[in-house]
Amino acid sequence: MDRKIQKVAVVGTGTLGAQIAIQASFYGYEVSAYDLDERSFEKALKRMKVRIENSGRTPTLSVEELKEGAKKVKLCLDMEEACLDADLVIEAVPENLSLKRNIFQRLDSLAPREAILASNSSSIPISKIESATTRPEKCLNMHFYSLDLGRNMVDIMGGTRTRTETIDAGKEWVRSIGCVPLTVKKEILGFCFNRVWRAIKREALHMWADGFVDFRDIDRGWMIWTGMSQGPFGFMDAVGLDVVYGIEMIYYSESKKPTDHPPEALKAMVDRGDLGVKAGKGFYTYPNPEYKSSDFLKR
Numbered sequence: 001m002d003r004k005i006q007k008v009a010v011v012g013t014g015t016l017g018a019q020i021a022i023q024a025s026f027y028g029y030e031v032s033a034y035d036l037d038e039r040s041f042e043k044a045l046k047r048m049k050v051r052i053e054n055s056g057r058t059p060t061l062s063v064e065e066l067k068e069g070a071k072k073v074k075l076c077l078d079m080e081e082a083c084l085d086a087d088l089v090i091e092a093v094p095e096n097l098s099l100k101r102n103i104f105q106r107l108d109s110l111a112p113r114e115a116i117l118a119s120n121s122s123s124i125p126i127s128k129i130e131s132a133t134t135r136p137e138k139c140l141n142m143h144f145y146s147l148d149l150g151r152n153m154v155d156i157m158g159g160t161r162t163r164t165e166t167i168d169a170g171k172e173w174v175r176s177i178g179c180v181p182l183t184v185k186k187e188i189l190g191f192c193f194n195r196v197w198r199a200i201k202r203e204a205l206h207m208w209a210d211g212f213v214d215f216r217d218i219d220r221g222w223m224i225w226t227g228m229s230q231g232p233f234g235f236m237d238a239v240g241l242d243v244v245y246g247i248e249m250i251y252y253s254e255s256k257k258p259t260d261h262p263p264e265a266l267k268a269m270v271d272r273g274d275l276g277v278k279a280g281k282g283f284y285t286y287p288n289p290e291y292k293s294s295d296f297l298k299r
């Protein structure tokens, strides 16, 4: 029987890791966190404020609640300290298979034997990471969406040997922090809703990069159609274009289909450092992107 999750460790406190740590801490869990960059948590917290303002969505936690949750997260100077007594460890480092395998190998040696190890990867199935550990039965994908943009859902997917108890414990924990688990029954790249979103993103990127349409018109269409306050390009800026590019490359390396290769124009933006909200410039410029202006949908 798995022990009840009480202490959570988060490794990598960038855009998503910081949100996960704060959400868990706000809902009463003891949370410790570690990042190579000592300032990443603080920087991510600042970005959440900008993202919330730009999205026009109701965040899972208000800015005040985010601050409250953040105060209780214990920021550690090394991974060992963060993993001490953890019942659940969530990895949220950049989207790179060898990096994630390396982190999982270390987590396996540092976290208690009974601890569940979860990856927040956007595209890498846990079946590709689990063998870096001696506990594949306790490994799973736990893919969060942008909590700061009100997306309180989490894809849950097991690997080749994940025990049902591990999946169930993951789902129960996700519910306990105010999120909805979306369970994947059979391994598929992209998990549940993320794969649907990815199909939209790929099409939008190619239509823009191949010169068929201006990206703003795709965003306008999306915003009018769905009633949302941000289109696919505005949202990709919020995610980070380096992250988007990395995810698209994972799909391409899996399928080898040229239509899955992310456009060179996207790569050029990443190389220039135009990474979206976190860099102050991506498809739009921040903190006041064009799509927020009152006449954006009237032009």
Ligand code: NAD
Pocket (backbone or CB within 6 Å): 011, 012, 013, 014, 015, 016, 017, 034, 035, 036, 037, 040, 092, 093, 094, 095, 096, 103, 120, 121, 122, 123, 143, 144, 145, 146, 238, 239, 240, 243, 247
């Ligand atoms: P990010 O670049 O904002 O943050 C990654 C953090 O990991 C950085 O702070 C970096 O300093 C840290 N890091 C790098 N190497 C490390 C190491 N060896 N040890 C500890 N920390 C290390 O990236 P992100 O957007 O938060 O993405 C992280 C993961 O979450 C990726 O797998 C991504 O696919 C996934 N994800 C991202 C989003 C999103 O909207 N950005 C959504 C869902 C899932």
